[in-house]
Each structure stands twice: as C-alpha cells, then as structure tokens.
Amino acid sequence: MRYPKEHKDQTRRRVLEVAAARFRKDGLDGVGVATLMGEAGLTHGGFYSHFPSKEALIEEVFASGMDASTLRPESAWDAEGIESFIERYLREAHREHPEKGCPAAALGSEIHRHSKGARAAFARKLEETVTKISGLLAEPDEDRARAIFSLLVGSMQLARAVPDRAESRRLLDAGKAAALALAKGK
C-alpha cells in the first residue's frame, strides 16, 4: 500500500505492545498470532512480514517490548528509596494487573522453556533490575539485590495464585516485611 513512510514501523511497534500485554496476561502459550494481530487491528497473515516466527516476537518482547509499562519495576525507580520501591512492587494494583506489570512475576515459570534468545534477553533485563535495586541499598550489594527481587517475584506470584483475598494480602504483607528486613539487613 505504499503507506506513509513509517507506517510499517508503527504497526510493528503496535504488535509488540499488544504482545507485551497479552503475553503477561495469558501466558506465552496462551495467546496466538491471530489474536495478537486482531487486537492490533490487523489480520493474521501479515504477521510474518514483521517477525519470522512467534518465537522471534517473544524474544523481541523480552528484549524491549515490556519497558514502557507503568507497573514494571523500572517504573518505580523514581521512588525515593528501597522502601517505596518494595511497596510499589507489592501493592494490590500490581497484583490485579499482570498485563502492565513485572515480566518476571507474570511469566517467571514459563521462560525456561523458551529459546536461548528469549532467555538471554530476559537475563539482561534481570541484571539491569538487580543493578538498580543494588543501587538503592545503603551499601550496594548485588547478591542482596538478587534475593530481594526473587522475594518480590515469588510473593507476587503466590499472591496471584491463591484465590482467598485475605491469604493473598498476607503473602504480600509478609513479602513486604521480609524484603524491608533484607534491604536494611545487618
């Protein structure tokens, strides 16, 4: 259609955005190419002129597609310190909206089944997160940061899995208290 110069780039970005949300909401296996393209306002046939395969899309989503989300850990870096970071991560708004939230919490147990490219892209983002958490500590400690992030991811997943609201809250609160203890920790 010889559309305006950057038309295809815009479409591509739109597909990435839709995929980033739907993958976190429904799982990497839980949503198909046709659904993603449909939500981007297109038909499924055009997908393969943008990406060579669904797995390639997954790799790109891990590499860059989930950066803009308002609930990602990174979006909390403007937090004043580690305390408010932890509180932002473990709040109920995050629990209710995996599609806008942390990729590790939304997809943690699925990632290891995917391509090395996808896992490497995830690992790069994880290291960024670890570095940033470390920087929020009184004295930087990347291993401490790894543990704090693991605790946040685990707490959020269990809080989402459990159907009872009271128990879900308890998991969030227990995670919060322990993460704070680790952050200040001796």
Add this chain to the structure above:
Amino acid sequence: MRYPKEHKDQTRRRVLEVAAARFRKDGLDGVGVATLMGEAGLTHGGFYSHFPSKEALIEEVFASGMDASTLRPESAWDAEGIESFIERYLREAHREHPEKGCPAAALGSEIHRHSKGARAAFARKLEETVTKISGLLAEPDEDRARAIFSLLVGSMQLARAVPDRAESRRLLDAGKAAALALAKGK
C-alpha cells in the same frame, strides 16, 4: 474389559502421575491429553472415562498428584532443620528437574489463570508448606515462613530462566544466604 478389580484405579493413578510430571516440565498448557495418555500407555479416547475434563485433571494434580515427588519441599521435611531445608530446595538437582520438584516453582506464574478449584487446591498445599516451614523456625512465625517460601520459589524460577550458568548459581546462592538470614533473623 472387566479387568482385575482395581485395574481402572491403577490406570487413573498412572495418568495422574504422568500428568504431575509433564505439567511441571512442559506447563499446564504445554502438554495435551493425548500425550499424557500415550505416556501412560493408553490412547486418548479413554481419558474422559477417568476425568470429566483436562481442567478436572489439573485440579486433581494440584490436590494430590504431586505429593510423592522426591524433590517436593515436603520431601525435605526429614531435614534436620531450616538450614538443610533451604539448601535442599535451592540445590542444582532441583533446578535441573522441575518435573520432580516444587509445583510452585514449576508452575507459579500459570496457576492464577486456572479454575478456582485448581487454585484452591494449590492454596491448601501452600498453607501446609507454610505451616511446616514455620515449625522449623526457632520460634514459629507463619508470615516469616510465607516470605521464606516466596524467596525460595522466586530464586528457583529466576535460576531456571537465566541461560548463563554462573548467573544462575549466583541467584541460587544469593537466595540461600538471604533465606538463612530471614530464618535466623531477629
């Protein structure tokens, strides 16, 4: 076929066992009824005389199908104390064998998308685990136990997701140190 009295029960148990392993290895969406039945030595058509649906099988697997696995947290209860429990959970053998390991680590981010029955069954097992971990602490504390378990689950998932072995080890070790700190922690 009027097989020996308990033939059908045995088959049913076999299907549950196969499902418990394959679900943890490939994900709840990653393996189909035909594959499970095939691995149990049967054809797919007979599945529905044992379970009304795949989701019903998932519920049963969460309720009881994963109890016998050698790497489940519960299998480490003969551990002398909290330290050896933590070390057993976060060892590399567990990382390499999700199919025999902790259901929360293997399926954590998928559970919330399934039936209330499946989630409730998972929650019951989680509460058992929390109680048992609490009992291993110097003074029982269920919220502390929730946080410790969340940390173990998160650490294991991230260690599995990351492709680099050195980084994976670091995640396990960092989780171990922090879990021990939480366990002893003031």
Add this chain to the structure above:
DNA sequence: ATTATCTATAGATCTATAGATAATGC
C-alpha cells in the same frame, strides 16, 4: 510501481464425544 496488508489454505494439534472392541468374571 511499490509494498503493507489481506484472503485462503495447509497441515498440526487440541479438547471432547460416540460407538466399537476385546478381555475377563459370572
């Protein structure tokens, strides 16, 4: 004339159902 997108389709796979088959207890 170019090319982003669409239409149509192939070939796998998935959950689920209906009715046939076959093996053993009566």
Add this chain to the structure above:
DNA sequence: ATTATCTATAGATCTATAGATAATGC
C-alpha cells in the same frame, strides 16, 4: 454380560506460507 480401553471423528485453534489486493509515492 460387563466395562476399560480403543477407533474414528467433529470442530476449534495454532503456526506458517503463497499469492491477491489495494493504497499511495513516483
């Protein structure tokens, strides 16, 4: 005669491909 399992199939859905269509820059 009973019934656990098998065969065959329906109807969805999935990834991927090939070639047609249509909208705009030249």
